[in-house]
Amino acid sequence: MIYKELFPSNLRSIEIDSPVSDDELKSRNLEYDNLTPKKFNTLRTKNAFKSVTFKYKGIIHEIQFNACTNPLCKNYGLPQERFEIKSKPYRYKISGSSRDAHFINCNPERVDLTSPPIDKCSTTAISNWSVAEEIERLIRINSLLPVTKEYDFHKPVCPNEHHTPKSNLNAFYKRGKNSANSQRYQCKTCKKITSVLPNKNENLKFNQKRNEVLPTFAKLLVNKVPINRACEILEIAKGTYYQKLEWLYRCCLEFLETHETKKLAKTEFPEMWITTDKLHYVLNNVLKKGRGRNRGTAIEDKQLPTYIVASADKDSRYVFRSDLCFDWDISLEDIVSNTKIYKDDHLAGYLRRYERFGRYGVSPIVPTLNDTQTRAEYMKDLEQFDLRSNFVDGLHVGQTYTSIAHFWLIKKLVKVKKWRFISDEDDSLKKSIFSVFKEEIKIKNGHYFLCLTDKNLTRKQAKDLYLQSISELKHWAKAKGYTYRNLEELAVWYLEEELKKHQFQERNVAPNSEIYYKQLRNRIDHPIPSKDRGNRKLDVITDLNHLTEYQLASALVRVNDNAINAFFQTVRRRLSILERPLVTARGDGKSYIYANFNPKYSQMAITILRTYYNFCLTFKTNGKNQTPAQRLGIASKVYSWGDIIYKR
Template identity: 25%
Template sequence: MFYERSVAFMKERESRLKMMPLKGMRLSSDRQEYGVNWTNRDDRRNVVLSAIGSADSYTGYVFGMEVNFDPSVNLQDLAKSQQYQDDQSRKKFNRTLARIWTPREIHAAIQANKELEYKKKELLKSYFEAGNLPLHEARVASLAEEIELESGVSPVSFDDATTLPDNGALVRSEYTLCAHFRLLQELIGHADLLTLYLDQDTLINRAAITAFTDQVKAGTCRVAYVRFNKELTVDERRFRVKMTEKAVGMVMKTEELDRIEAERFLVQQSLSQPYAMSGSKEVWFSNPINRIYECEKYVSFLTDCDCLSENQKVSVIRRASLHPIDNFFQMVRRRLSLLERPMHSQSNNGRVWTGKSPYNPVMVEKMLQILRVYYNFCLRGKDGKTPAQRLGLAKGPVEIRKILYPSC
C-alpha cells in the first residue's frame, strides 16, 4: 500500500511542475546498478538491474529513479507467442519487442562483452609498453562502439554470472534512459534555462540530447560531461581541497575579489588550456576548484559552446557537478539494506549472494520510489527545508501519514 500511495502522491505533486514558472535549473544525471539474488539453486546467476536518476543542483530534488525492468511481461509465455517468433527474423529496429532482452540476445551480448574485455587487455598492454597510461574511459567507450558495429550487439555489462529474471522482463537501458529524459522534458522542459551535467556515458548523452532537442536548438539547454578522479583516498582529497583554499585565498587577496569571483577567476584561466584526452573526441576543460566529494574534475561541452560568452562558459564549468545525484545514490546504499552494495567472494566465481538483497526484482523499483518520496518531501536539509519545499512543490515537510492517508 505504501508504494502505491507514494507513487500517486509523487505523480500528483510533480504534475504541478508543468504549470510552474521555472527559471534556471541545473541537473546532474547518472546510473546505479542493483543486484537481485538467484531464486534457483541450480542456476546461481544474479540479475543486475540499472536505475537512472537526475537531481537538481540547487534544491536537491530527485527527478525519477527509473529501473530497466517491466514486471508485466512474462518471458516464458512471450517466447511461445507468434509475435516473438516473427520478431526473430526482423532487424532490431523493426521489432515490436525490441525494448526487451531475450535469452538469445543476452547470450550474444555476453560474447560481445568478452570480446570487449579481451580488446581492453590488449589495448592496456600496448599502452603500458608505450608508457601512455592510464587507459581513459573514453577510449574504452570507443572500443565498445567498434564491437557494436562489428557484431550488431552492444557489449553491455552482462557476463556468465548474470542472467534474466524469472519473473518479468529486463528492459534495454537505452529505452529506460529515453523514457527518463522524455519525462524530464515534459516536467521541466519549459524552464528558461537548463543545464544538464551527465556522467561520461554515451547512452545517457544520446537520450538527454534527443529528449531536449528543441531546447538545445533554441539555446535554452546546455549539456556537458563531468568526470573526476574517483580513485583518490580521503587524505589525497583533503590535500587537494587545502591547495584549492590556498589558491582561492591568494586570488582574493591579490585581485581584491570575493570568494565566488576568485573561483571564477581560476576557472577562467583554465579556459585557455583545453585538454584532448586519449581516445576521446571531446574537448575537456579543467575545473581547478576541488571539493571534498569531487577532485580533479574535468568538463566537456556536448552542445555547441561557441554561442556562449566567456562568462557563461565559466559559470557552466564552475558549477559542474554530479554530487546531487551521487548524494542520493549514497543514501540508497546506506538507508536501504536491500540495495546496499553486496560483498564478492573469490569462491563464488563472480556470483554474489547476500541475505539482505531482494529475490524479486519488483522490490527494487518499489524501494527506490518510496525512498525518493521520503527524500524529496519528508527529509529536511541543514536549512530546515525539504527538496520539494525549495523547488516550490510543498509549503513544508510532509508527514508520512499524510502520504499514506491523504484524506485525513
C-alpha cells in the first residue's frame, strides 16, 4: 500500500472544457468598453442554455440544468427550443434584473393549443459552469493522489543512467533498509546509493511523529472532546492536533475508496429511499493575523450561517455524502483575475464562472464610459469586496450549487433502478433533485416525497400526540372489524381509505382529451406521528397518479426522515466544533465558543465521523446489532479504528 496525499488545490480533479471560446473571448474584449452592460449581456443570454462538458473517470459528461423543474409540466427537463411558427417563440424566457436573481420561465403553449396548457412555471437560473466547478471541488476534496518523488539513482557520468529499479532491477544491488524502513538501492556501475519512499506495509508512521496517539485521537474526536482538552490528554500542541486530523481524514478517504466506492460500484439496488437534509452551524468569522485595525468594520457578520448537505439511505441509515457549502481554496485574487478575463461584471449570474459564491462571485471593476454604474457605486462595492479579505480565507457556496453537485455525485456513486427521495420543503433541494434526476422522474423511476414536521411541540406534547393517535388508529380498526399484525399494516389501510377522498394533484382534461395534473398544496397527516416530534405532514410532488390507493398508501407509510436526523443528531452530540450553541451565563444570547473558524476542518471532521458512523457504529433493529454498511450489504463485519487507520 503506497502513501497518498490530499489532492492539491492547484490541480484539477476533472477536466472542464471552458464554455467561452477564444473567439468569444475576443468579442468580449472588443465589446466591453463600447456597449452598455445590458446590451453586452443580452447578446449572450442564449448561452444560459449551453451545456458544459467535463471529463470524469475517463467518461465525458455534459450538464445543463437551466430548464423547467416542475415535474407536472410538459416542458419539464426539456432543452431550450425555438419553434418554427409565427413570431418564432422560444420554449423559455429569462426574467430578472442584472443585480437580482434571474428566472427561467415557461412561455405559454402556442404550438398545439388543444394540448395541455403550460402552467406559469418559474425556476431560478443558475450557472452551469459554476455547477461544474462545484462538482470539481467536491471531487477534489474527497480524492487522494499517490505520493510521488523524483529519484536520481545514478551519478552524472553513469552509463546506465536510464535504468531504474522498476525498469531493470538487475542493474542494482539491494542494500537493506534505512532508519525509516525504506528500501535502499545501489547502482552496480556508479555505486550511488538511493533510498526510496517506504510504503504502508514497510512503515506505518513515515513522516509522522507521535503515531501511537492516532487511535486515541480518533476516539476523542468522535466523542465531543474539545480541542484544548484533547491536546492536554494526548500531550500534543494544537498544530499537531490539526496534523493528526488531516492524517486521519486521509486514512478515512483511503478506507472509503476501498470499502465504499469499489463495493458500491459492484452492487446494484432495485430501489433506494434517499433522505436529505441540511445541518446548519455557525462559522466563527475571525480576522486574519495582523488585521486587527479593521476590527469593528461592519461588513461581515461575526457569526456566519454555514450549511452541510447530507443524504442517507432510509432503511439502512447509510450516509452516502456530507458536503459543506464552503470553498476554503478560493481567494479573492482568483475572483478579480477571472472577472477581468471574462468580463463577468457585465454578465448575468447564469453566465459567470464563480456565481456559486453569490455577491463575491464577481469583483467590482472600474466603470467603462458606457457603464450604468456610477463611480460612487463602484467605490462602495469595492470597499465591501476588499474588506472581505481581512477575514478568514474562503467563501461560502450557494446551497443550490452544492446540492446539485452533491446529488450528481451520489447518482454516479450508487447504481439504483428506482429512486425515492424524501426531504422537507427546501427549494434548493427540490431544484437539485428535479434537475439531476429528471430522466428518472420523467419515466416514473424517480419519485419525491415531502416530510414536514411540526417543530413547535414540546417533547411531552409530541409523545402525548403519538399515544393519542395510536389509540385512535386502533379504535378505527376495531370499528371497521380489521385484524392486523402491526401498526404499519394498519396505517396502510387507514391511508388507503383516506386517499379515496384526498388529492395531492388536481386532475384536468385538455381539449385533445389528454389528462394532465396540477400540484395542490394539500398535505396529509401520517397516521403514526413521531414520538419525539409529533405530527408529520406528507406530500407527493411527482406524478404518482398511476398507482392505486393501496400502492400509494404503502409508499406514504414508509416516508420519514429518521435516517438523516439520526446522523445529524450524532454529529451534534459527537463533534465538538459542530455542537449546538450554548446559552450564555447572562442568558441574553447564544454562545458559539466551540464553533471553528476554518470550515476545512469541519469537512474533515464530518467525513471522519461519517466513516465511523457507517462502518463502526452499530444500532439495534429487529434484534440485530449491525452497522449501516452491513445493513446496506457492502460490509460483512463491524470495523474498528484500527481497520480504518491501518487499512486492515
